[in-house]
Amino acid sequence: MAQGCPINIWINEERYNELQELGLANMTEDVLAGMRVLKLQCTEKQKDELLKFYPAAKFDTATTQSIELLPPETKEKMFQLVVKNKSLKVVREFLKGAKEG
Amino acid sequence: MNYEGHGNREIRERVIPESEVTEKIRKLKQIPVSGRCARECINIAYGFFTPLEGFMGKEEVDAVCERMTLADGTLWPIPIVLDVKEEEIRTKKIKKGDSILLTYTASSLAMMEVEDIFRLNKTKIAEAVLGTTDERHPGVRMLRGLENTFLGGKIALVNPPEFQPPFDRFWYTPRQLRKRIVENGWERVVAHQTRNVPHSGHEWLMKGAWFSANGELPVEKLKTGILVNCIIGPKRTGDYIDEAIVLCHQRLCEARYFRDDIHMVTIALWDMRYAGPREAIFHAILRTNLGCTHHMFGRDHAGVGSYYGSYDAHRIFDQIPQHKLKIKPVRVLEWWYCPICGEVTYSGLCGHSQERQKFSGTLIRSMIEDKVKPTKLIFRPEIYDKLMESAEKYGFGSPFCTEKYLAERKPVFKLPALW
Numbered sequence: 001m002a003q004g005c006p007i008n009i010w011i012n013e014e015r016y017n018e019l020q021e022l023g024l025a026n027m028t029e030d031v032l033a034g035m036r037v038l039k040l041q042c043t044e045k046q047k048d049e050l051l052k053f054y055p056a057a058k059f060d061t062a063t064t065q066s067i068e069l070l071p072p073e074t075k076e077k078m079f080q081l082v083v084k085n086k087s088l089k090v091v092r093e094f095l096k097g098a099k100e101g
Numbered sequence: 102m103n104y105e106g107h108g109n110r111e112i113r114e115r116v117i118p119e120s121e122v123t124e125k126i127r128k129l130k131q132i133p134v135s136g137r138c139a140r141e142c143i144n145i146a147y148g149f150f151t152p153l154e155g156f157m158g159k160e161e162v163d164a165v166c167e168r169m170t171l172a173d174g175t176l177w178p179i180p181i182v183l184d185v186k187e188e189e190i191r192t193k194k195i196k197k198g199d200s201i202l203l204t205y206t207a208s209s210l211a212m213m214e215v216e217d218i219f220r221l222n223k224t225k226i227a228e229a230v231l232g233t234t235d236e237r238h239p240g241v242r243m244l245r246g247l248e249n250t251f252l253g254g255k256i257a258l259v260n261p262p263e264f265q266p267p268f269d270r271f272w273y274t275p276r277q278l279r280k281r282i283v284e285n286g287w288e289r290v291v292a293h294q295t296r297n298v299p300h301s302g303h304e305w306l307m308k309g310a311w312f313s314a315n316g317e318l319p320v321e322k323l324k325t326g327i328l329v330n331c332i333i334g335p336k337r338t339g340d341y342i343d344e345a346i347v348l349c350h351q352r353l354c355e356a357r358y359f360r361d362d363i364h365m366v367t368i369a370l371w372d373m374r375y376a377g378p379r380e381a382i383f384h385a386i387l388r389t390n391l392g393c394t395h396h397m398f399g400r401d402h403a404g405v406g407s408y409y410g411s412y413d414a415h416r417i418f419d420q421i422p423q424h425k426l427k428i429k430p431v432r433v434l435e436w437w438y439c440p441i442c443g444e445v446t447y448s449g450l451c452g453h454s455q456e457r458q459k460f461s462g463t464l465i466r467s468m469i470e471d472k473v474k475p476t477k478l479i480f481r482p483e484i485y486d487k488l489m490e491s492a493e494k495y496g497f498g499s500p501f502c503t504e505k506y507l508a509e510r511k512p513v514f515k516l517p518a519l520w
Contacts, residue, residue, distance in 0.1 A: 010473040032458045033301070033438040033445070033478035035468065063463040072472040 005047040005059055006066045007091070009079050011036040024086055038082060042067065042091045049095055102283065104276060106151035106390040107427065108175035112275050115146045115154065115257040117212065122259045122519065126209060129202040130193045132252075137243075138183050139205035140334065140370035143514075145181070146211060146258035147274040149369065151390045156183035158217030158253030166229035169379070176425040177386070178379040179230055182221070183213075184248040190218065195252070202259070208516035209260045217253035231376050233408050240374040240405075262514035267495075268333070271347050271368045272514075278328075278367060279392040285362065287326035289314050291395040291431060292388035294402075296332045296373070298341045298349045298488055298500070300480050301445050302460030304358060305436040309447060310397035311363070313431045327364050328393055333513055334372040336502045343513065345491035345500050349484045356483040367391075370513075377402070377409030378417035382426075385418075389428045397431045435459065438478060445478060469500060 011019065011028050016036055019025045028036035042050070047067060051057055057069045077097075081090035106112040117125060134142065144150050152175060157165070162180045164172045171177045183203075185195075195201060195215060203211045223244050224234055231240045264272040273281060282290055291314035293307050307327050315325040329350045333343050347366060354364045369387060374380055380403035385396050402414035410416075415432045435448040438458040442451055451457070460479070468475045474485050492500040499506065 008467060010468045010471050010475075012468075012473050012476060015473070030440065030458075032460070032464060034476040035479055060463075063461075064467060068467060069470065072470070075471050 004044050005042045006039040007042055007050075007070065007075070007078065008064065008066045008068075009038040009040060009075055009082070011038055015079065018083065022083060022086065024083070027082070027088060038079070038088060039066075040078060040082070040088050040091055046091045046095060050091070053095070053098060102279060104279065106148060106275065107386045108152040108171075110152035110175075112148035112151045112279075112390060114148060114274065114276060115255070116261060117257050117259050122209075126202045126212060126259055126519075129200055129212065130195060131202045131204050132185055132189055132193070132195070132213075133207075134183065134185075134203050134205055134210065136205070136335070137372045138203070139210055140372065141181055141183075142203060142205075142211045142256055143258065143262055143370060145256055147276075149275055149387060149390055150181060151275070153177075153181060155213065155216075155255035156251075156253050157181050159219040159221070159251075160217075161253065162221060162226070162251075166226055169382070176382065176421065178382040179374060179376060180226060182247070183252045185250055185252055186248050187250045190250055190252075201252075203256070205516060206512075209519050210516060211256045211258050211260075213252065213256045214254045215252055216255070217251075219251050219253065220249055221251060223247070230379055231374065231408070235408070238375065238405065238408055240376055243372070243374065260516050260519055262516055264514045265511055267344055267348055268368055268513050271331070271351075271366055273367050273391075275390045275392065281365070282326065282392045285326055285365070286322075286324060287363075288324040289318065289395060290326045290328050290393040291397055292384075292391070292393040292428075293327060293329045293397050294332065294384050294388075295329060295350065296340070296346065297462070298345050299353055299484060300460055300465055300475075301438075301478060302436045304353065304481070305445050305447070306397060306399055306433060307359075309433055309436065310395070310431045313433075314395040314429075323360075323363055325363065327359065328388070328391065329364070329366045330388065330391065331366065331368045332371050332373065333368045334370065336507060338502050338504060338507065340502045341500060342491065342496040342502055342506060342510075344495035345488050348491050349487050352483050352487040353481065356481060358481060373403065375403060375405035375408075377404040378413045381414035381417060381430075382421065385426055385428045385430065389426070393428055395429045395431050397433060399433050400435055466501070 031037050060068045078094055104112045145153050161172050164170050165177050165180050169178050199215045201213050203213055227234045227241050227244055291310045311327050331347050350366045354361055388396050398414050400411045418430045439446045439451045439453045441453040441456050488500045497505045
């Protein structure tokens, strides 16, 4: 599913209901006790750009193998882009918007 | 009241009466001590470390390292030492037989009778106690960071600590706690050691341990309690803040996930050594002194990285003769979520190991950092709410330790000025 360096967007019951209504629930993976995750696709280049943009974030190579510590509001924006585009390929659009301020 | 602690020794408090303090400490040379030594001073003085009456001398440390006993043969796995700058000893002309005043944060803490002044081979201690000399092991780093000179001798507290909210309501000395256990009507008490905010996996660990400890006792009137004993010690960025740990455990009871007549939350001051199996024995001794009859040990208890096997902390109890330790270890495997069973279940019972979903601290942390409320099968909603409330109230907006929290948090306890 996700290539390179994924970004995990956590999906609880509320978010899952929203995705179900839009017919996007099948994009999620069941991880733990009903908690699901959307794995956003992110290339190596996009990962570097994100980490430069958010210095507190990191690529967790030890455990989750994903980009962690992005601000919650950033992830919320990415989630909304997934809903809008009905696609997991939203990082490029997100970065474009972020650069434009 | 039964005050018999580890090693069949009575738990006695070593606290100098307030009326005698000024006269006794007036002319003493003062030695400042580290936070760890201050915490251990308090523990020794109130009997958490019974039968220790002071910081260990060289002979005692050697016995602990070589035989895992005190010099008199009592089971003891970890050296408890007071390290002091050599310059302090030299300039203040400290010698054996002196009485000195230990100070912490510029306040008087304890009197000490200096019985031994010595140096230690830190490599030898690391090998014996931690099983490694690898500098990446936090216990090794702690050991290497100690000063090179050590003082051994009995101590007595001159200035009882004042615990600050919210910790004050969770602080019980061993004698106070034993009284509470009797008042609760508990005949058995199973200890749950924690440095975590409880998710459902932790909750079920405690519930499973309660069943084990209660065993054959009648069930019409419950006489077994769970003592959640939160470890308060040094923190690193990314750890849960101490306030959230104690308050979230308390919330489990307030929200009735545990009956209030079988559950109690307290704190203990301790700087983890991450010594795996040896530290498990230490925890067993500590909780013996608190009045517990059973102690839960899960996977990777007190371990770190891959220095110890997942169940080394279980197996070490096989080597301890029964009469050496009053407390019974309750050995538990993992609790996980099984999507087939549709519930949190025990790995020793559930046969769906291929489908299991493990409670991963890293994953749960990732959810919390994203401020996405986990499902109630992972985190009780009341616990999540209390965690976020604690973050606002104590953690400068974060439930995890940040640089700001570590620099500006309110102290767990204060030592009042004596004059």
